[in-house]
Amino acid sequence: GAGVSQTPSNKVTEKGKYVELRCDPISGHTALYWYRQSLGQGPEFLIYFQGTGAADDSGLPNDRFFAVRPEGSVSTLKIQRTERGDSAVYLCASSLWGISENSPLHFGNGTRLTVT
């Protein structure tokens, strides 16, 4: 079956611009996660949705970052006034349930964001 899909796979933008990154989770998965990964590091948690609501947004670095999941399926990560330090691979994952220990996360292959 289809896995987690992230678009675009690559995005190059200029410093100061606004970007949107899209995540299509596995159908029926209620939980959705955003991570970002810098070179040589493990993925860093950003935000977690259970259904339509953000259950934990403690990882968002500042108010330039915002994410939505209006219908409990597709999610968009939005970054305003991009900075060169925002360059990273942004990973999305979904799981069938959020709090069950039997819900492994299924990751997409990420969007590589480069801010010039």
Added chain:
Amino acid sequence: DAKTTQPNSMESNEEEPVHLPCNHSTISGTDYIHWYRQLPSQGPEYVIHGLTSNVNNRMASLAIAEDRKSSTLILHRATLRDAAVYYCILRGTNFGNEKLTFGTGTRLTIIP
């Protein structure tokens, strides 16, 4: 978040077993031990998880120490496709505590 400690890198010969260690001395009673791996240019992939008992699946085995302060991921017969970064992660089960917190993992190199 409870933390884990893993070696930065390991090497193994192809077609031999690989034992990847993980220390988690501050694990709480409700934390599950999860392993994920990340192949080059891909997102992380779930491998296995367990609580107290040893676990086996088609990908690997997980051996958990009796005091739960350490665990070992076992790949029974390594192939070149197993070359990846392996992450050992503690995951809580309470609402708001179930996010995965990745460290830097162990980079496994398979020697042909």
